[in-house]
Amino acid sequence: MLRKSSWLIAPCLAYMLVMYVTPALIMLYSPFQISVESGFTALGEALVEPSYQRVMMTTFRTALVVTVLAVLLGYPTAYYLSRLPSEKVGKYMLLIMFPLWTSLLVRTYAWIALLQDSGVINSTLMSANLISNPIRLLYNSGSVAIGMVQILLPYAIITMYSVMVGIKPRLSQTAQVLGASPTRAFWHIFLPLSLPGLSAACLLLFIMGLGFFVTPALLGGRRDMMVGTLIQQQVVLLGDWDSASLLSIMLLAATIILLFVYSRFARLENLVPASK
Amino acid sequence: MSYLSLIDVEKTYASSAPAVRHVSLEIERGEFVTFLGPSGSGKTTTLSMVAGFILPSSGRIEVGGQDITHVPPHQRNIGMVFQDYSLFPHMTVEENIAFPLRMRGMSKRDITSRAGEALEIVGLSGFGHRLPVQLSGGQQQRVAIARAIVYRPAILLMDEPLGALDRLLRDRLQLEIKQIQREMGITTLYVTHDQGEALTMSDRICVFNEGEVVQVGTPSSIYEKPSNVFVAGFVGESNFLECRVLTRKSGSPGNTYVLAFPDSAPVTVQSECILPVHSEAIAVVRPEHIRVEPTFIQPQPAEAAIQATIRDIIYRGESSSLQAVLRSGQTVTVRIPSRSVVLSPNQEVHLVWETRDTVLLPNDKRPEAVIEAAE
Ligand SMILES: Nc1ncnc2c1ncn2[C@@H]1O[C@H](COP(=O)(O)OP(=O)(O)O)[C@@H](O)[C@H]1O
Ligand SMILES: [Mg+2]
Numbered sequence: 001m002l003r004k005s006s007w008l009i010a011p012c013l014a015y016m017l018v019m020y021v022t023p024a025l026i027m028l029y030s031p032f033q034i035s036v037e038s039g040f041t042a043l044g045e046a047l048v049e050p051s052y053q054r055v056m057m058t059t060f061r062t063a064l065v066v067t068v069l070a071v072l073l074g075y076p077t078a079y080y081l082s083r084l085p086s087e088k089v090g091k092y093m094l095l096i097m098f099p100l101w102t103s104l105l106v107r108t109y110a111w112i113a114l115l116q117d118s119g120v121i122n123s124t125l126m127s128a129n130l131i132s133n134p135i136r137l138l139y140n141s142g143s144v145a146i147g148m149v150q151i152l153l154p155y156a157i158i159t160m161y162s163v164m165v166g167i168k169p170r171l172s173q174t175a176q177v178l179g180a181s182p183t184r185a186f187w188h189i190f191l192p193l194s195l196p197g198l199s200a201a202c203l204l205l206f207i208m209g210l211g212f213f214v215t216p217a218l219l220g221g222r223r224d225m226m227v228g229t230l231i232q233q234q235v236v237l238l239g240d241w242d243s244a245s246l247l248s249i250m251l252l253a254a255t256i257i258l259l260f261v262y263s264r265f266a267r268l269e270n271l272v273p274a275s276k
Numbered sequence: 277m278s279y280l281s282l283i284d285v286e287k288t289y290a291s292s293a294p295a296v297r298h299v300s301l302e303i304e305r306g307e308f309v310t311f312l313g314p315s316g317s318g319k320t321t322t323l324s325m326v327a328g329f330i331l332p333s334s335g336r337i338e339v340g341g342q343d344i345t346h347v348p349p350h351q352r353n354i355g356m357v358f359q360d361y362s363l364f365p366h367m368t369v370e371e372n373i374a375f376p377l378r379m380r381g382m383s384k385r386d387i388t389s390r391a392g393e394a395l396e397i398v399g400l401s402g403f404g405h406r407l408p409v410q411l412s413g414g415q416q417q418r419v420a421i422a423r424a425i426v427y428r429p430a431i432l433l434m435d436e437p438l439g440a441l442d443r444l445l446r447d448r449l450q451l452e453i454k455q456i457q458r459e460m461g462i463t464t465l466y467v468t469h470d471q472g473e474a475l476t477m478s479d480r481i482c483v484f485n486e487g488e489v490v491q492v493g494t495p496s497s498i499y500e501k502p503s504n505v506f507v508a509g510f511v512g513e514s515n516f517l518e519c520r521v522l523t524r525k526s527g528s529p530g531n532t533y534v535l536a537f538p539d540s541a542p543v544t545v546q547s548e549c550i551l552p553v554h555s556e557a558i559a560v561v562r563p564e565h566i567r568v569e570p571t572f573i574q575p576q577p578a579e580a581a582i583q584a585t586i587r588d589i590i591y592r593g594e595s596s597s598l599q600a601v602l603r604s605g606q607t608v609t610v611r612i613p614s615r616s617v618v619l620s621p622n623q624e625v626h627l628v629w630e631t632r633d634t635v636l637l638p639n640d641k642r643p644e645a646v647i648e649a650a651e
Contacts, residue, residue, distance in 0.1 A: 168360075168362070170358060170360065170362050171362060171364060173327075173329055173349070173362075174356065174358070174362040174364075175364075175375070176328075176329075176348070176349040176350045177327055177328075177349045177350070177352070177354055177355070177356045177433075178350075178355075178356075178375055178376035178379060178423065178424075178427075179350050179353075179376045179379035179380055179427070180350055180375075180379045181348075181350050182348075182350075184379065185350075188375070189364055192366050193365070193366055
């Protein structure tokens with residue numbers, strides 16, 4: 001029955017093959033066009049190129065900071081939602097999803113409006129005579145982190161919620177009759193059982209954070225360029241497709257390695273909220 | 277003096293009728309008391325108040341004379357077993373059993389030896405390193421029992437612990453639980469909707485219906501002297517024969533009534549129940565107390581006899597269940613040993629029973645409604 005109807009996924013599969021897999025392969029193949037050896041030589045050079053290394057470090061650092069912040073903010077929310085009766089969760093979920101339906105550009109430019117030298121925050125502080133010169137809030141790693149956290153937070157909450165909702169409230173009750181205070185019941189029972197969700201959220205956010213482009217490009221400064229921005233510059237400003245491709249390969253490799261390592265310790269399916 | 281007391285305990289969930297009303301109970305130390313009743317009758321709610329998960333809307337709970345109504349669950353020193361086992365899935369069997377001991381700050385050595393003992397009591401030595409998912413339902417429940425008794429709590433609560441297990445396993449675990457309980461002398465509250473389970477295991481049964489305790493007593497008194505139509509219908513099978521009180525003679529130990537049944541000579545019955553003359557009443561007769569006479573014989577003075585027609589004979593293994601219809605149209609169930617069935621449908625018979633096997637109750641409820649609730 002299920003096998004017979006598997007042609008239902010064919011249109012989508014064909015589309016993705018033509019529109020996603022093929023161009024991605026072409027792009028990644030570009031440095032190897034002349035010869036495979038020269039491609040690997042170029043890759044080796046790219047890996048030790050100091051300016052690339054600096055951008056990669058910034059990218060990893062930013063992704064890490066953003067991941068930690070979003071997971072810390074999201075965990076209590078996901079916990080709260082997962083303990084609500086299921087009929088009450090829907091409206092909270094709508095609220096959490098809502099930012100995802102707001103244009104990324106709108107959300108990012110809104111931050112510029114808030115944080116720039118003549119922005120709401122600086123002008124308020126100045127008119128209150130708390131500061132005499134505008135504070136530089138924009139175009140640094142702080143503004144990038146703020147912008148990215150607010151975009152990634154819904155993903156963190158949903159990923160953690162989908163694991164937490166499977167933890168029976170009865171278990172915490174049981175721990176309490178057995179002599180654990182509510183706090184200890186949380187540390188000994190709920191937290192360990194929620195770890196798959198926590199780690200899935202960390203991985204998901206970190207991978208998404210690595211590839212971020214719009215937010216760091218608009219809110220970040222030149223010194224904290226992330227790899228997405230660098231790739232864009234290579235293509236648009238310099239027309240250097242090979243370099244762009246090499247950077248993409250490095251990014252993709254990092255993602256695949258992370259997924260592989262994660263799959264050794266936990267189910268990859270945890271990354272997908274719908275799976276139970 | 278009683279050990280565990282529920283004093284006029286009541287619980288109303290937000291904006292609905294009370295789930296538990298005026299429950300007062302006195303439970304002795306070491307006693308095994310069963311809450312028996314249909315689903316939704318308030319058993320779990322009452323147990324949860326003893327455990328401390330739910331705060332009573334009014335009333336209080338005392339253990340050893342101390343009011344524990346507001347004591348949080350982790351300070352009550354109570355053990356609990358649930359129908360769904362509720363084992364911690366990320367801990368091995370041994371870690372599960374060690375959990376309450378760890379929470380009590382016991383030393384590693386003591387924990388190991390105590391957990392080992394508890395595993396032995398439930399017959400699972402050697403399973404300590406398994407995870408709960410690697411065990412069968414029956415084994416998981418044994419682990420849950422071990423975990424609930426390992427710290428020797430003062431009170432053990434069990435909420436339909438055998439509800440998810442199959443018949444044979446249930447019978448075995450009933451005996452095992454009873455044995456453990458008796459050996460440890462642990463005061464136990466046991467919830468079930470299975471009257472057979474309640475009758476076999478309990479020192480006393482507390483029958484719940486619609487949030488109220490409708491009768492408390494030993495298994496034999498509940499079965500033999502149901503104090504109302506609900507209990508008579510829920511605990512064991514019963515026939516409810518409508519009748520009318522002709523005369524009453526007060527006496528001791530009980531009153532002597534002469535009852536009029538349709539299609540029968542007046543029947544004399546002893547009862548402690550007080551019924552006015554001419555009132556409608558219900559005579560409860562258990563199916564196994566009735567015998568079937570194919571031909572009319574003059575009943576003995578201490579016997580009652582009613583004419584009936586056999587409608588159906590249902591084979592049930594060791595016994596057969598016989599459906600007979602009275603002239604009034606009412607159906608009476610009779611239980612007789614299968615080997616002695618020499619009857620056939622549509623046969624005219626007489627149903628005979630000893631009058632002392634009759635329980636007389638006021639006719640305040642339609643018995644059909646009760647039977648439906650019991651099923
Ligand atoms: N958390 C709750 N909120 C609202 N009503 C409840 C809740 N728990 C139980 N009830 C209601 O209280 C009544 C008694 O339930 P319960 O104690 O679970 O019965 P039992 O254990 O005998 O099946 C039922 O009518 C049930 O619907
Ligand atoms: Mg229940």
